[in-house]
Amino acid sequence: GSSSYIDVKKELTTPPVTIDVKPLPSGKPASFSGAVGNFTMTSSISSNNVKTDDAVTVKVQISGNGNIKLVKNPEVAFPNDFDVYDPKVEVDIKTTTAGSSGTKTIEYMAIPRYAGDFEIPAIAFSYFDTKSDSYKTITSEPYKLHVEQGKGGGTSPVVSNFSNKESVKYLGKDIRYLKVNNVHFVPNNELFFGSFMYYMCYLIPAILFIVFFFIYRKQVKENSNLALVRTKKANKMAVRRLKNAGKLMKENKKEEFYDEVLRALWGYLSDKLSIPQANLTKDNVEAELAKYGVDDALIKEFMDILNTCEFARYAPAQASDAMDKLYELTVDAIGKMENTIKK
Known part of the structure; x- marks a missing residue:
């Protein structure tokens, strides 16, 4: 009555599969x-x-x-x-x-x-x-x-549609007209010429003009370059997005984590390079970073992170510290970028 079954070790292999990857043709639309x-x-x-x-x-x-x-x-x-x-x-x-x-x-x-x-x-x-x-x-x-016009915004100017976006960005924030209500006239037999008030009437407008001139010039200079404004936001936005990725990493939500890192990186690069996300691809982002003087090693870091995220979402389960390492690499890469691109 001995068992008629025995364990036999057998190695099985699948036939090789050839994948033919064709390049996308030229003539890609802008969008x-x-x-x-x-x-x-x-x-x-x-x-x-x-x-x-x-x-x-x-x-x-x-x-x-x-x-x-x-x-x-x-x-x-x-x-x-x-x-x-x-x-x-x-x-x-x-x-x-x-x-x-x-x-x-x-x-x-x-x-x-x-x-x-x-x-x-x-x-x-x-x-x-x-x-x-x-x-x-x-x-x-x-x-x-x-x-x-909604409630509480009575001072906002009414504007029509515009062709030059810059022309209305600071409408309502420039120097206001001087008010001339309640003008007080004095008889000319009162000695106003040469008095303290006479000099103050010249001095105060002159001081106001100088102050407003410098404020206005600084405002125009800073805001004529929208790229500068976006660059200042870039690091703050990236840190906020990576915080979400950090939470997903702690919750061990692998797929969502890599999605979030990808979103953070593309959003960050879009802000930093002042190029809409729709116009940024893996094909052109290397050239755009090189234009801004980013060294090859840092460009490679960014491309490696992008490639790793895209691959990892569909790959089998990896080592538990894979997400930690990628998170640290991303923070490090953005930190280096902040020190590289100074506008």
């Missing part, structure tokens, strides 16, 4: 940022009529088959004097043997500060269509927005 597959895009605006200091939300949905997770947010160009916030992104993806499919929903929020009539230009999204082997561009309709 192409790496989307490959077959997609559709819809967009909507929360309201076409709002009051100053009320939020306006533009919602964009990209659906289809392909690398939806890697699709960068299309650029929504709000008027220049709107306060614009980081978009809220939700991704719903199903992965099967046929590939990945699903929807990416992006909500862009901005707050108008001035009354007037504005236009949000058409939103463009380009992708490489694998069925026709060609680039395709989807464009939304532009949105017209009427902003009425």
